[in-house]
Amino acid sequence: MIETFTGTTEGPDAAALRERARLCFDLDVDICIVGAGLAGLTVALEASRMGASVAVLEGRHVGWNASGHQLGTVMPGFGLPIGELIERIGFEDTKELWDLSKEGAAYVRANAMEEHIPGIALSEGALEVSNVDVGDQLISRLQMLSEDFETEVEGWQIDRVRSELRTDRYFHGVYYPKAFQIDGRKYVHGLAAMARRAGARIFEDTPVVSIDPSGIRKRIVTPSARLRASHIVLAGNVHLGAPLRRLSETLLPVWRYAGVTAPLGERLAEIVAFRGSVSDTDGIDHFRIVDGDRLMWASPETTWAARPQRFAGAIASRIRTIFPKLGRVEISDTFGGAIGQTVHGMPQIGQLRKGLWVASGFGRQGLNTSAMAGQLVARSILWGDERWRLFSPFELVWAGGATGRVAGYVVGLWGRGSAAAAGALARHRERARIQERVREARLAEANRQGGTRPAVRRPPPDRPRPAVPRQSPQSQQASSYREPVPAHEEPPQAPREPAQAFAAHSYPEPPLAAAHREGEGP
Numbered sequence: 001m002i003e004t005f006t007g008t009t010e011g012p013d014a015a016a017l018r019e020r021a022r023l024c025f026d027l028d029v030d031i032c033i034v035g036a037g038l039a040g041l042t043v044a045l046e047a048s049r050m051g052a053s054v055a056v057l058e059g060r061h062v063g064w065n066a067s068g069h070q071l072g073t074v075m076p077g078f079g080l081p082i083g084e085l086i087e088r089i090g091f092e093d094t095k096e097l098w099d100l101s102k103e104g105a106a107y108v109r110a111n112a113m114e115e116h117i118p119g120i121a122l123s124e125g126a127l128e129v130s131n132v133d134v135g136d137q138l139i140s141r142l143q144m145l146s147e148d149f150e151t152e153v154e155g156w157q158i159d160r161v162r163s164e165l166r167t168d169r170y171f172h173g174v175y176y177p178k179a180f181q182i183d184g185r186k187y188v189h190g191l192a193a194m195a196r197r198a199g200a201r202i203f204e205d206t207p208v209v210s211i212d213p214s215g216i217r218k219r220i221v222t223p224s225a226r227l228r229a230s231h232i233v234l235a236g237n238v239h240l241g242a243p244l245r246r247l248s249e250t251l252l253p254v255w256r257y258a259g260v261t262a263p264l265g266e267r268l269a270e271i272v273a274f275r276g277s278v279s280d281t282d283g284i285d286h287f288r289i290v291d292g293d294r295l296m297w298a299s300p301e302t303t304w305a306a307r308p309q310r311f312a313g314a315i316a317s318r319i320r321t322i323f324p325k326l327g328r329v330e331i332s333d334t335f336g337g338a339i340g341q342t343v344h345g346m347p348q349i350g351q352l353r354k355g356l357w358v359a360s361g362f363g364r365q366g367l368n369t370s371a372m373a374g375q376l377v378a379r380s381i382l383w384g385d386e387r388w389r390l391f392s393p394f395e396l397v398w399a400g401g402a403t404g405r406v407a408g409y410v411v412g413l414w415g416r417g418s419a420a421a422a423g424a425l426a427r428h429r430e431r432a433r434i435q436e437r438v439r440e441a442r443l444a445e446a447n448r449q450g451g452t453r454p455a456v457r458r459p460p461p462d463r464p465r466p467a468v469p470r471q472s473p474q475s476q477q478a479s480s481y482r483e484p485v486p487a488h489e490e491p492p493q494a495p496r497e498p499a500q501a502f503a504a505h506s507y508p509e510p511p512l513a514a515a516h517r518e519g520e521g522p
């Protein structure tokens with residue numbers, strides 16, 4: 001089994017919330033769920049509310065892995081960019097998936113109320129910032145999100161972004177006023193408490209060592225008990241291991257680490273005025289303010305398990321790179337967990353064979369997507385809802401085993417490196433534009449004083465003369481969002497995203513992929 005180090009001390013409330021019970025007697029239930037992370041617990045809560053008898057078997061404890069060590073940002077959508085989704089499955093199916101992802105976020109919001117989960121600390125708004133100057137691309141994205149996908153978004157110009165976040169690293173932004181953040185750790189324990197109240201039984205320190213999914217009543221074996229169930233839901237993410245190793249191998253485990261600074265006092269508000277979550281479009285940094293004057297920041301990633309404490313220095317220096325005016329920051333807490341990355345970037349949701357279900361591979365965006373998956377799977381089992389089939393185009397593709405991890409690491413490094421290079425280029429161009437404007441202003445002033453006519457600027461001879469773009473009514477409408485770019489400059493190229501680059505690898509397809517397609521057994 002892959003080792004995960006959470007590397008953080010749990011508060012007394014977390015310990016009190018945990019009511020550890022190991023399964024040491026045989027049991028018969030309607031639904032047996034493997035894994036008490038966000039996905040498994042959502043299935044448990046929903047299925048119990050619908051009247052099924054449910055047992056959750058967790059090898060460690062509730063929220064042991066990523067689910068108990070995340071930043072709590074709840075956004076619509078998936079890890080895979082919307083444009084790539086449309087390319088892959090077409091507009092109509094993308095729209096349905098997008099609506100499901102919004103339902104997932106709404107589900108989290110409905111649960112994350114103070115009366116259900118005390119201290120959940122819900123706050124509104126999330127901002128996605130660009131590391132490069134891609135205003136034009138953002139305009140079409142904004143139009144698509146708001147008009148075609150009915151998602152409330154605002155485009156922020158560079159000035160607005162930089163008045164909220166005092167750094168020259170970020171350019172334009174997309175603000176999601178309906179996105180929100182919660183205390184992620186409280187949420188997973190609150191979900192477990194709600195599932196228990198609805199009648200689910202959660203057994204911790206109870207690893208599932210094997211399953212036999214044949215027959216109507218399926219068999220599940222743990223070190224000290226045997227269960228029988230009509231349905232098994234595999235929600236073990238990258239740690240599933242022995243019960244269905246071939247399924248585990250369709251996920252690339254990526255360990256993501258985060259830290260929380262010591263209180264930073266008033267200097268933080270001067271530099272980071274924005275109070276919601278911030279993430280960059282390259283998926284490198286993700287942060288928000290917690291406890292009034294501390295920064296919670298996720299960034300480093302590895303494809304092997306390491307102690308999060310090791311990354312305290314890297315997180316501090318990353319904060320300094322983005323916000324140099326903050327000065328030195330001390331990291332007082334670190335944590336991390338393994339996320340399951342699929343080759344295509346979309347989660348694994350569906351029925352592998354009759355009565356055997358999977359809900360895994362939620363990547364970096366697991367809060368809304370695992371909520372969506374939990375609802376879909378429970379409704380499919382109990383009400384015959386077939387919408388999980390929308391995920392059928394995203395097959396179970398082998399993630400490359402150990403070789404895949406090395407490849408994933410290299411691709412991740414390359415993605416970060418190329419994002420950094422693109423960011424540096426964008427900042428260089430921005431500085432050059434400013435210098436050019438200053439030079440032109442000086443020249444105009446000199447001409448005015450000398451009574452001469454200003455020189456006509458021509459594009460340099462090595463560049464083709466740019467065509468004058470014809471503006472559509474829509475682009476005119478959005479043009480207030482556009483930054484002025486000198487006519488002879490090309491917009492910088494956006495780097496390829498790591499997920500996209502990873503998906504470009506073709507791995508041999510195991511028999512499981514075919515099974516998933518046809519709904520047959522592995």
Ligand SMILES: Cc1cc2nc3c(=O)[nH]c(=O)nc-3n(C[C@H](O)[C@H](O)[C@H](O)COP(=O)(O)OP(=O)(O)OC[C@H]3O[C@@H](n4cnc5c(N)ncnc54)[C@H](O)[C@@H]3O)c2cc1C
Pocket residue numbers: 034035036037038039040057058059060061062063064065066067068069070071072073074075206207208209235236237238239240241242243255256257258298335336337338339340359360361362363364365366367368370
């Ligand atoms: C640092 C960090 C920050 C993040 N921030 C965000 C964020 O702000 N917003 C967001 O949407 N997402 C975020 N994520 C991603 C999100 O946390 C994950 O996508 C999500 O938690 C995955 O949930 P899960 O239930 O699939 O998996 P897990 O949390 O891994 O849960 C699976 C559980 O199954 C158990 N298990 C596995 N195998 C067995 C077995 N054989 N028997 C018994 N039990 C088993 C494991 O012990 C584990 O507890 C973040 C992740 C990290 C690491």
